[in-house]
Amino acid sequence: GDSVTQMEGPVTLSEEAFLTINCTYTATGYPSLFWYVQYPGEGLQLLLKATKADDKGSNKGFEATYRKETTSFHLEKGSVQVSDSAVYFCALSDRNTDKLIFGTGTRLQVFP
Amino acid sequence: GAVVSQHPSWVICKSGTSVKIECRSLDFQATTMFWYRQFPKQSLMLMATSNEGSKATYEQGVEKDKFLINHASLTLSTLTVTSAHPEDSSFYICSARWGDGYQPQHFGDGTRLSIL
Numbered sequence: 001g002d003s004v005t006q007m008e009g010p011v012t013l014s015e016e017a018f019l020t021i022n023c024t025y026t027a028t029g030y031p032s033l034f035w036y037v038q039y040p041g042e043g044l045q046l047l048l049k050a051t052k053a054d055d056k057g058s059n060k061g062f063e064a065t066y067r068k069e070t071t072s073f074h075l076e077k078g079s080v081q082v083s084d085s086a087v088y089f090c091a092l093s094d095r096n097t098d099k100l101i102f103g104t105g106t107r108l109q110v111f112p
Numbered sequence: 113g114a115v116v117s118q119h120p121s122w123v124i125c126k127s128g129t130s131v132k133i134e135c136r137s138l139d140f141q142a143t144t145m146f147w148y149r150q151f152p153k154q155s156l157m158l159m160a161t162s163n164e165g166s167k168a169t170y171e172q173g174v175e176k177d178k179f180l181i182n183h184a185s186l187t188l189s190t191l192t193v194t195s196a197h198p199e200d201s202s203f204y205i206c207s208a209r210w211g212d213g214y215q216p217q218h219f220g221d222g223t224r225l226s227i228l
Contacts, residue, residue, distance in 0.1 A: 032214045043118065043205045043219040044156075051214055089155065098213040100146070102155045 002027045006090045006103035013080055013110050021075040021106045023064075023090035031092040033057075033066055033073040038087045038105070047075075047088070080110045113139050116208050118220025126228055127198060133191045133223045135206030141186035142208035146217060147179070150203045162189055196227045 007022040025033065032051045036044040048057030053068035062077045073090060090103040115138040123131055135145060144163050148156040160176075162168035162183035170176045178200075180192040189208075193200055203224050207217035 032216075034216055036219070041222075041224075043116075043221040044207075046114075046216050046218060049216050093213040093215075095213055098144075099158060099161070100207075100217050104155050107153075 002031065002092060002094045002101050004090050004092055004101055004103040006088075006106055008104070009087075009107035011106060011108045013108070015082055015110055015112050016079045017110075019075070019077040019080045019084075019108065021088055021090075021108070023073045023075065023103060025071050025073065025090075025092050027071075027092060027094070029095040031095060033064070034091045034093070034100070035062070035064055035073070035075050036089045036091060036102075038089065040086075044089065080108070082110045082112055084108060085110045114216075114218040115139050116142075116206065116218045116220040118206050118223055120223060121221060122224045122226075124226045124228065125196065128195055131193045131196055131225060133193075133204055133206070133225075135189045135191070135208065135220050137187045137208040137210075137218070140208075140210050140218075142189075142210060143186065144209045145183055145189040146207045146209070147181060147189075147191050148205045148207065150205060150222070152203075156205060159191075193225065196225070198227045201225055201227045 003026045034049045035047040037047045048059045050057040050066035056065045064075045087105045089105045117136045119134045147159045160168045160170045168181035183189040205222040207219045209217045
């Protein structure tokens with residue numbers, strides 16, 4: 001079945017550092033891909049999305065490109081802030097089951 | 113846009129009582145709503161999927177008599193944890209979606225349920 005694999009955390013960075021969180025997927029069809037962010041004690045917020053190959057999703061300085069050839073959707077940000085500290089989930093929509101399949105989440109900790 | 117409100121955000125109750133959690137889509141009509149459970153430092157576990165006006169579809173291993181889901185309108189779904197016990201203590205999160213599976217799900221802020 002479809003699946004999402006993302007890098008284990010925690011990822012620890014200093015403020016203004018460059019961020020990459022890797023995400024790869026396995027899917028039989030052409031899913032939509034998402035990044036969600038979860039701040040402590042809260043639900044998930046949609047960060048960005050891409051619906052087809054080569055699409056680039058971007059929001060709040062974060063971006064990710066739907067790479068069909070490498071089945072990847074890596075999250076990047078050029079300069080992280082302390083306020084970006086959260087757990088980031090990569091997810092795909094499963095066309096066959098109509099469900100959202102999540103990766104295990106990556107905790108990001110940014111220190112001043 | 114795409115705001116989902118979940119209420120209550122935190123509830124503590126005695127073992128054996130029933131607890132109802134509401135999930136509302138405030139600025140869009142949700143054709144499908146989902147209920148998840150999240151254990152500490154883990155990903156979300158899908159419990160059930162519900163479409164307005166029809167019975168919910170439960171994931172394997174989720175007791176439908178224990179977790180009652182009602183999706184009465186395009187903007188409201190409820191989850192009732194019946195005869196709750198300490199092992200039901202968890203963080204419950206709902207989400208709502210308009211359209212098909214290519215559309216994103218929009219999540220509520222979650223409900224932390226503690227059963228004493």
